[in-house]
Every structure is written in C-alpha cells, then in structure tokens.
Amino acid sequence: MNTPLFALPGLRVLLADAGQRRSPVIRLELIRLRCQLVDVIDLVAQPEALPAALERLAPELLLVDCEQPTPDLLAQLGESLQRQPRPVLLFAQQMAPEQMRAALTAGISTLQLAGLPPQRLGALLQLALARFEHDQTLQRDLRQTQTQLAERKLVERARGILMREQGLDEEAAFQRLRQLAMDGGQTLASVAMRLIDADQLLRTR
Incomplete structure (x- = not known):
C-alpha cells in the first residue's frame, strides 16, 4: 500500500x-x-x-x-x-x-x-498541497537565482573598482576581494557592496 x-x-x-x-x-x-x-x-x-x-x-x-x-x-x-x-x-x-x-x-x-465529488476530496486535497509545495519551491529557486545574479553583478562592479584604482588585473582583483571577505568573515557580496558604497562616497565629494 x-x-x-x-x-x-x-x-x-x-x-x-x-x-x-x-x-x-x-x-x-x-x-x-x-x-x-x-x-x-x-x-x-x-x-x-x-x-x-x-x-x-x-x-x-x-x-x-x-x-x-x-x-x-x-x-x-x-x-x-x-x-x-x-x-x-x-x-x-x-x-x-x-x-x-x-x-x-x-x-x-x-x-x-x-x-x-466527495469521494475524490482526499485526492484533491493532496493535489492542492503538492501543487502549492511545487510552486513554493519554484519561487524559492527563482529568488535564489535572482539573488545570485545580483551578487555576481556586485562582485563584478567591485572588481572593476579595484582594477581601476589599484591597477590590478581581473584575477588579482578577484583574489583581493576574496581575501578581504575571508579576513572579515563576510561574504563576497557584502564586501563588494561596502567597496562600491565607499567608491560612490568618494566620487560625490
């Protein structure tokens, strides 16, 4: 059964x-x-x-x-x-x-x-629960993909700032970001955001 x-x-x-x-x-x-x-x-x-x-x-x-x-x-x-x-x-x-x-x-x-049809109510309840869970999983996956894409864009922007300001190539700029994240116990995205914010602040002065 x-x-x-x-x-x-x-x-x-x-x-x-x-x-x-x-x-x-x-x-x-x-x-x-x-x-x-x-x-x-x-x-x-x-x-x-x-x-x-x-x-x-x-x-x-x-x-x-x-x-x-x-x-x-x-x-x-x-x-x-x-x-x-x-x-x-x-x-x-x-x-x-x-x-x-x-x-x-x-x-x-x-x-x-x-x-x-009363005899089908149990199966229909099961179907509603299954479809709801499926839809929620799809939405979670979509949000995760969107978040990852946004974070990747932040890292790319921050890497570009390091390349411009410190004369680093792409790989060296990425490794610099990675080291900053490891040293501060933060994610790459959070370090990138701080770097972007600092760059924007300096440029508005």
Whole structure:
C-alpha cells in the first residue's frame, strides 16, 4: 500500500461557502479524512469576511466552494495569498477561461470544475498541497537565482573598482576581494557592496 505524500489527518482546513450550500457534505468528508475544519465562512452573508478569517484562523489549506468565482473573491484571495501563501482548493460549477487565468494568477493551487465529488476530496486535497509545495519551491529557486545574479553583478562592479584604482588585473582583483571577505568573515557580496558604497562616497565629494 502506497503512503500518501502529504498526511491529511490533522490538516487545518477553512471552508468558504459561496452559495453552494454543500458544507455539510464537505464537513462529513473532512471528518472521514480526519482533517480539522477550523470554521465555515458564509461568503453570501459575509462577502468580505474571508481575509479576516484567514488572518485569525491561519488554516493550512483554504477550500472555496462556489458557483463561479467573482472578481471580488479572486481579488480578496490574491491579496491574502500575497501576504501569506497557502494552498487553496477551489470548487466551481463553471468558470470562463479568463476566470481560470485570474484564479491561477491569484495563487489558487487547484481548480475543480463541474461539481464536488466527495469521494475524490482526499485526492484533491493532496493535489492542492503538492501543487502549492511545487510552486513554493519554484519561487524559492527563482529568488535564489535572482539573488545570485545580483551578487555576481556586485562582485563584478567591485572588481572593476579595484582594477581601476589599484591597477590590478581581473584575477588579482578577484583574489583581493576574496581575501578581504575571508579576513572579515563576510561574504563576497557584502564586501563588494561596502567597496562600491565607499567608491560612490568618494566620487560625490
């Protein structure tokens, strides 16, 4: 028997019901899966309640059940997920292509169209968790790549300053930077930034 990649027992789930009135069915299936339903938000009666509920309850996964997502709902989700990313599983009876694009842009992990099959809820929760983790990994890798590129540019600028001011060639300038970093217990990028700042300060005088 294969062990699921993500454990569902104890998973803190917030349900946002936008008029489908299927929360009793979802609640029963979440109980069967041994998830923890932290609350049910009625988005028809309280259309603006979702952001505050997400902040207050800090669920591990948000489940939204609606006929079709409104622009206001997608805007709320986008703003909330930008502040605190989390997996979102959205059930919708129908969605136009532009709504799908808006939902994915907002940060929704998984879309399920044309109804809610209770027997598939566990698999869909697993999918939402897996896609969220995958997206977070991609974003972390992108940020790391961008940081490395920015640091490389700083080192290149600092090396150019040493070549200009001390008459060093490229290799000697790099080794000088490396030695300064080792002596000060700092990174190459931090030493390069200090050198660039000092050069700019001298040039403004």
